[in-house]
Structure formats: C-alpha cells, structure tokens
Amino acid sequence: MYAEEAARESETLAGLICPQCHTQVSLFSGVSPLTFHCLRNHSFGVDRLIGTHSVAARETLCALVSAWQQKASALGKGADQARREGCPEVAARFDREAGKLEARLQAVRSAFLLEDSKVITLSEID
Ligand SMILES: [Zn+2]
Numbered sequence: 001m002y003a004e005e006a007a008r009e010s011e012t013l014a015g016l017i018c019p020q021c022h023t024q025v026s027l028f029s030g031v032s033p034l035t036f037h038c039l040r041n042h043s044f045g046v047d048r049l050i051g052t053h054s055v056a057a058r059e060t061l062c063a064l065v066s067a068w069q070q071k072a073s074a075l076g077k078g079a080d081q082a083r084r085e086g087c088p089e090v091a092a093r094f095d096r097e098a099g100k101l102e103a104r105l106q107a108v109r110s111a112f113l114l115e116d117s118k119v120i121t122l123s124e125i126d
Helices: 002-013 046-051 055-084 088-125
Strands: 025-029 035-038 043-045
Touching: 002 025, 002 055, 043 046, 046 055, 046 088, 055 088
Parallel strands: none
Antiparallel strands: 025 035, 035 043
16 A cells, blocks of 8 residues: 555656756655655755746646645544554554644645745736
C-alpha cells in the first residue's frame, strides 16, 4: 500500500518542472521548509514553484495537496482504529505521519496565499 502511494506521489511530481534547469522534479523532502528536488539535484521551496506562474505547476501542487489530504484523513482513521484496538504505539505513528502531512499541506497553502496576495497587490497598482 505504501509503495503504491509513493509511486502515485512520484507520478504526480512529474508534472513539476525545476525552475532552474527545467527538468522534472523527482522528489520532495522535509516539512518546514518543504523542499523539492529535480533530477539534476537542484533543490527549491514550494514558493519558487508557485512563483514560476506555471499553470501546470499549480495544477500539480493542487493534485499533490488533495493526495496528501486523502492520505492524512486515512492516517487519522487508522490512528482511531489502532487506539480502539489497544495499539497506542501504532496510533501515535499514524498521528505523527498525519501531522507531517498537515504541515506540508499548510506549507503549500500558505505559499499559494502569499503568491495570490502578491498578484492582488500588483493589480491594485495598475
Ligand atoms: Zn534543476
């Protein structure tokens, strides 16, 4: 199940392009800051990806966000079940994973908000 999810995540990531060398983004790491890495080993934050104003980047990040949301809610359910079954260690592990995803979601959301507020500011100047 985890391998499948990882494969789906990397498939989704393939829609992202490195702002520096324009090769595919292959993985991400960290939570705060959330860092993306391209096939040539450049690394950059989500704000750089959003800052490219690429429609594909935005769509891909939205797809990633919805995948993380699904995963976080599945982990939350798993944690509840583990607690009911008397496995607090397993529940704690699920909770930690869900917390990490929530932090990543938050990082992408706030980067979007920041970028959108810049756009609004620019149009107000016009
Ligand atoms: Zn690159």
